[in-house]
Amino acid sequence: MTDGSEWIARREASSLARLKQFLAIPSVSTRSEHRDDVARCAAWLAAELRRMGFKAECHLTPGHPIMVAEWRGAPAGAPSVLLYGHYDVQPPEPLELWDSPPFVATERADRIYARGAADDKGQLWIHLMALGAWLEARGSLPVNVVLLIEGEEEVGSPSLPGFLAAHQARLTCDHVVISDSVMFAPGIPSILSSMRGIAYFELTARSAPTDLHSGQYGGVVGNAAGGLARALASLQHADGRVAVVGFYDDVRDVPPERRGRLASLPFDERRFASEVGVGLLVGEDGFAPLERLWYRPSCDVNGIWGGYTGEGSKTVIPGTAQAKVSFRLVPDQTSVGVERQLREHLAALSIPGVTFDLRQLHGAPPWSAPLDSAGVEAARRALATAFEHEAIITGAGGTIPIVSELERHFGNRMLLIGFGLPGENAHGPNEWISLDNIRRGARAMFSLYEELGSSTSGALAGRAKHSPGR
Amino acid sequence: MTDGSEWIARREASSLARLKQFLAIPSVSTRSEHRDDVARCAAWLAAELRRMGFKAECHLTPGHPIMVAEWRGAPAGAPSVLLYGHYDVQPPEPLELWDSPPFVATERADRIYARGAADDKGQLWIHLMALGAWLEARGSLPVNVVLLIEGEEEVGSPSLPGFLAAHQARLTCDHVVISDSVMFAPGIPSILSSMRGIAYFELTARSAPTDLHSGQYGGVVGNAAGGLARALASLQHADGRVAVVGFYDDVRDVPPERRGRLASLPFDERRFASEVGVGLLVGEDGFAPLERLWYRPSCDVNGIWGGYTGEGSKTVIPGTAQAKVSFRLVPDQTSVGVERQLREHLAALSIPGVTFDLRQLHGAPPWSAPLDSAGVEAARRALATAFEHEAIITGAGGTIPIVSELERHFGNRMLLIGFGLPGENAHGPNEWISLDNIRRGARAMFSLYEELGSSTSGALAGRAKHSPGR
Numbered sequence: 043m044t045d046g047s048e049w050i051a052r053r054e055a056s057s058l059a060r061l062k063q064f065l066a067i068p069s070v071s072t073r074s075e076h077r078d079d080v081a082r083c084a085a086w087l088a089a090e091l092r093r094m095g096f097k098a099e100c101h102l103t104p105g106h107p108i109m110v111a112e113w114r115g116a117p118a119g120a121p122s123v124l125l126y127g128h129y130d131v132q133p134p135e136p137l138e139l140w141d142s143p144p145f146v147a148t149e150r151a152d153r154i155y156a157r158g159a160a161d162d163k164g165q166l167w168i169h170l171m172a173l174g175a176w177l178e179a180r181g182s183l184p185v186n187v188v189l190l191i192e193g194e195e196e197v198g199s200p201s202l203p204g205f206l207a208a209h210q211a212r213l214t215c216d217h218v219v220i221s222d223s224v225m226f227a228p229g230i231p232s233i234l235s236s237m238r239g240i241a242y243f244e245l246t247a248r249s250a251p252t253d254l255h256s257g258q259y260g261g262v263v264g265n266a267a268g269g270l271a272r273a274l275a276s277l278q279h280a281d282g283r284v285a286v287v288g289f290y291d292d293v294r295d296v297p298p299e300r301r302g303r304l305a306s307l308p309f310d311e312r313r314f315a316s317e318v319g320v321g322l323l324v325g326e327d328g329f330a331p332l333e334r335l336w337y338r339p340s341c342d343v344n345g346i347w348g349g350y351t352g353e354g355s356k357t358v359i360p361g362t363a364q365a366k367v368s369f370r371l372v373p374d375q376t377s378v379g380v381e382r383q384l385r386e387h388l389a390a391l392s393i394p395g396v397t398f399d400l401r402q403l404h405g406a407p408p409w410s411a412p413l414d415s416a417g418v419e420a421a422r423r424a425l426a427t428a429f430e431h432e433a434i435i436t437g438a439g440g441t442i443p444i445v446s447e448l449e450r451h452f453g454n455r456m457l458l459i460g461f462g463l464p465g466e467n468a469h470g471p472n473e474w475i476s477l478d479n480i481r482r483g484a485r486a487m488f489s490l491y492e493e494l495g496s497s498t499s500g501a502l503a504g505r506a507k508h509s510p511g512r
Numbered sequence: 513m514t515d516g517s518e519w520i521a522r523r524e525a526s527s528l529a530r531l532k533q534f535l536a537i538p539s540v541s542t543r544s545e546h547r548d549d550v551a552r553c554a555a556w557l558a559a560e561l562r563r564m565g566f567k568a569e570c571h572l573t574p575g576h577p578i579m580v581a582e583w584r585g586a587p588a589g590a591p592s593v594l595l596y597g598h599y600d601v602q603p604p605e606p607l608e609l610w611d612s613p614p615f616v617a618t619e620r621a622d623r624i625y626a627r628g629a630a631d632d633k634g635q636l637w638i639h640l641m642a643l644g645a646w647l648e649a650r651g652s653l654p655v656n657v658v659l660l661i662e663g664e665e666e667v668g669s670p671s672l673p674g675f676l677a678a679h680q681a682r683l684t685c686d687h688v689v690i691s692d693s694v695m696f697a698p699g700i701p702s703i704l705s706s707m708r709g710i711a712y713f714e715l716t717a718r719s720a721p722t723d724l725h726s727g728q729y730g731g732v733v734g735n736a737a738g739g740l741a742r743a744l745a746s747l748q749h750a751d752g753r754v755a756v757v758g759f760y761d762d763v764r765d766v767p768p769e770r771r772g773r774l775a776s777l778p779f780d781e782r783r784f785a786s787e788v789g790v791g792l793l794v795g796e797d798g799f800a801p802l803e804r805l806w807y808r809p810s811c812d813v814n815g816i817w818g819g820y821t822g823e824g825s826k827t828v829i830p831g832t833a834q835a836k837v838s839f840r841l842v843p844d845q846t847s848v849g850v851e852r853q854l855r856e857h858l859a860a861l862s863i864p865g866v867t868f869d870l871r872q873l874h875g876a877p878p879w880s881a882p883l884d885s886a887g888v889e890a891a892r893r894a895l896a897t898a899f900e901h902e903a904i905i906t907g908a909g910g911t912i913p914i915v916s917e918l919e920r921h922f923g924n925r926m927l928l929i930g931f932g933l934p935g936e937n938a939h940g941p942n943e944w945i946s947l948d949n950i951r952r953g954a955r956a957m958f959s960l961y962e963e964l965g966s967s968t969s970g971a972l973a974g975r976a977k978h979s980p981g982r
Contacts, residue, residue: 238727242825251789257708257910260840261752261810262793262801267835268744268813275745278738281864282731319721323732324864331732340731342829343738345819350836355712355873357838357910359812365737366820368827370730394751394794403825440727440827 045428046488049175050481057174058154058480060090061167062147064129065156071106071130071196080106080193083129087191094170095177096189103201106130106193110209113173114186121216121499122186123491126448127166128195128222131158132469139471153474161468164475165221165461166191171480172487184495188213195222199444206451216455216499217417218448219490221483223460226436227308228476231425231486233418234458236300236336237438237445239408241377242344242368243384246399247273250361253349259359264395267348267363272393274343274365277384283326284341284369286387292374296337299413303435304332336437340370366403370439377405406441409449417457420493425459428486459486515898516958519645520951527644528624528950530560531637532617534599535626541576541600541666550576550663553599557661564640565647566659573671576600576663580679583643584656591686591969592656593961596918597636598665598692601628602939609941623944631938634945635691635931636661641950642957654965658683665692669914676921686925686969687887688918689960691953693930696906697778698946701895701956703888704928706770706806707908707915709878711847712814712838713854716869717743720831723819729829734865737818737833742863744813744835747854753796754811754839756857762844766807769883773905774802787935806907810840836873840909847875876911879919887927890963895929898956929956 069083070076081100084107088098091111098111109129116122134144134157142148147156154164169189176183190213192202206213225232249264279285311331315323325334334340348363350356369380381402388398411418413435425433445456461483467473539553540546551570554577558568561581568581579599586592604614604627612618617626624634639659646653660683662672676683695702719734749755781801785793795804804810818833820826839850851872858868881888883905895903915926931953937943 238730240727240827242827249790254788255910256810256812256814256838257710257840257908259788259805260708260812260909261795261804261808263788263790264794265812267816268748268811271741271744271813271816271835272750274738274741280742280862318724318729318733320719320733320865322865324734325731334731335729338731340726341738342726342730342735343741343819343833344726344826344828345821345830346737346741346833347817347821349813349815351815351817351834355836355838356814357710357712358814360815363813363816364821365741366825368726368825370727392750395790395792438727439730440725 045485046172046175046179047485049179050171050484050488053171053174053178054481057171061154061164064163064167065147065158066145068134068145069130069158069193070133071194072133080130084109084193087129090170091189094174101205103194103205105197105201108193108201108205109189109191111189112187113183115182116184116186116495119499120185120495121497122188123494124213124215124218124452125169125187125189126218126220126444127169127189127191128162128193129166129191130193130196131161131163132196134471136471141472149477152477154477155472155474157473159473159475160462160466161473162195162222164480168221168461168480168483169219169487171484172491175484175488176491184492188215195444199447202444203447206447210451213452215452217494218452218456220445220456220458221461222442223438223458224462224464224466225460225479226434228463229429229431230308231429231431231433232436232460233421233425233433234438234460235413235418235435236410237408237440237442238336238339239371239375239377239406240368240404240441241371241380241402242366242404243381244401244403245270245273245365245367247348247363247396248361248399249359249396252361253358254361256357256359263359264393265359266396267360269393269396270346270348270363270365273388273391273398274346274367276391277367277387278341281327282324282340284339286383288383289339289380292376292379293339294373296333300337300435300437301333304330307332307434335439337372339372339375341367343367371408373408373410376407377402406443407446409445411454411456416497417455417494421457421459421490424486424489424493427489428482515955516642516645516649517955519649520641520954520958523641523644523648524951527637527641531624531634534633534637535617535624535628536615538604538615539600539628539663540603541664542603550600554579554663557599560640561659564644571675573664573675575667575671578663578671578675579659579661581659582657583653585652586654586656586965589969590655590965591967592658593964594683594685594688594922595639595657595659596688596690596914597639597659597661598632598663599636599661600663600666601631601633602666604941606941611942619947622947624947625942625944627943629943629945630932630936631943632665632692634950638691638931638950638953639689639957641954642961645954645958646961654962658685665914669917672914673917676917680921683921685922687964688922688926690915690926690928691931692912693908693928694932694934694936695930695949696904698933699899699901700778701899701901701903702906702930703891703895703903704908704930705883705888705905706880707878707912708806708809708910709841709845709847709876710838710874710911711841711850711872712836712874713851714871714873715740715743715835715837717818717833717866718831718869719829719866722831723828724831726827726829733829734863735829736866737830739863739866740816740818740833740835743858743861743868744816744837746861747837747857748811751797752794752810754809756853758853759809759850762846762849763809764843766803770807770905770907771803774800777802777904805909807842809842809845811837813837841878843878843880846877847872876913877916879915881924881926886967887925887964891927891929891960894956894959894963897959898952
């Protein structure tokens, strides 16, 4: 086996030049004035893939195009890989904080700086470099490959579910590979194998049809803002542990194979706290920080407002106050179950003169992949070779909605291999990707495709095949 | 003794016509575009008082003019009365909710509708009608009278304290009469003899220098909004009783002569709740509603904000959250004392990862007048005759800052006799004053001046003279 390093190196200059063209297109999906740029970016990418030998099309949607490129020339019985990514980017503002223009990819200190460098154009490009090296070196790929690259990831992928449903047969695959996440630390290749779900609510407290004067009514009427504070305070114990009855009933114990690995990760709690700008880490007693972040549910007030919020003093009793409050979920919690528990909790509260109204704004299930699938094993080997460091298993504290959506269609066969790094400024000014990660990443993906191709379709997916999406 | 009814009736048409001119001037003190109107209103009022025989001047201030008019022709030894009022008004918006234009005084159903009809031009006018009747009927007044009519009451009277200090000698008086409040109910003349003070704070909770992603950090960092909710919830028991240690130490028991009177007042709790639009009245156990409103301290969250407050969901952990929270105070509480207790309370809270910063935005002492002063006795008699109903003693749940300010300069010799009525819409659309209250009020004030004049300076002020302002 070769990791393609020679071929990757030979093509590097021209490939990075084309990546810079890709990064130069301001494909900002949230902004209507960039609509043509987004479409142009999809077309540019399709042309690039056609040039490489793929059959590529841009599918129109009510929003931005979905680019699908296929290469199906692998030997009979070879597995197929669906590579998901996105070519749209976040807005670059505030522009004045960028050290080089966001749409002029600039190399500094072994990094490429540009909007989209890490999220996700640069990470997607790593795969194109690996695939291009294969095609130049061997004239073919060891697996059938479908690239599904959307232009609406930064706006919540509204067109994707319908597209997946309409093209399920054509997109069906043995492995789904996504590179849109970060490595745990520089030099430590990481396979992301779980993420927390979410149940996100808007809670409205009402005490009167209008704000009332606190002099005229203070002491005889309920206070929506005070009642809301009381309700929110009742949701958690002082250490952050959720106080809603039944909340932990469906929480699976952290599997020992995950919990055990945590202790060996290079995690400096004090340094982490200092980088975040907090004095110390806090949270549920009895669990280490990474355990709390990845494998334990949490609750946060995300926003709160009511009454007078301007300068100085105004003596009102707010008639209405609202909060956004959300719960991060882990297997086997569900957003529906948490909503039911929360409703029961609120109904049992007795706050004189205040009533509550609860509305779930958003829910997403937690996700967790088996660690012993053949796909994970292949990725471990490929990454360890290219990075000269054992790959580690990480979790995500947040939700990556597309993962659940893909799982729902294709079953639990996702390989999430990120090449971004902490501090990459994915949505901020001076976004960057490490050139070393690009080089090693391309070699790792070159090997991964070879590893996956060395088996027949269905064999490698392992037991993931038998645990279809929830 | 006469109540001047004949003279008041004879002058009524022309006097109301001039009141309508007064109400036609849009003396909106908060709006710079009305600056000239405010000045014109002061000049108009001074001219009116000169026409009546007063010596009147408009004193310029950094804000709006203070109009002072004096009549000092009373017999030697006659007491002097300072009449405080204000000629400025609240903005009339929203205009579309008015049934007649706010600056065109309109009579409907025995009321005059206009901005300022109740607050305070119309109530001030009652005194001008009484004084005008005296001067026409007798050619003189039974007391020396100084009118101190400011144009900044609706913006917090910023120029008044300096003016009082600069003109203290000239303004010194035996009685201060203010008509800028409401009667308890139609037909029930009321003497306002206490008001609650206030300690108003801004409380800031901080957990991180910036908002953090709740997926990336939920479970390991503090939450400013959640911590703030916890802190606010800790301030009160479920029934509203304040849970801050020491808060009730300085609270005087409600004097029996006040508490006893409450039971006899026509107060329908259910109707009150229904008029406010709340299902029921709530509050501290063991005290009747009016007692809680007038004579017991209270605590209210006046505003709260932090994190994401827009539409939909955004998964942030607010790094900062803030609340406005205030306490209504009764004798002998002080805003300084409450601030100290609140600081101790916050320091004793232990909310992991959240720190608090407290700032007092505003403080005002509670105020309470003796009920047995000769001034109160005179007012009782005058009101009872004119309204054919015994005058009652009321309290104000809110703060009237000018009362404490006047007390500070002249001692506790205030007579607060309001002729407004509940529902008068003082700061809202369709503000009105009852024409019956204007007529009876003018007769009552005619009698009051006579009663006050029938004694010599110093005699009637009674024991109030010996309890100067705090």
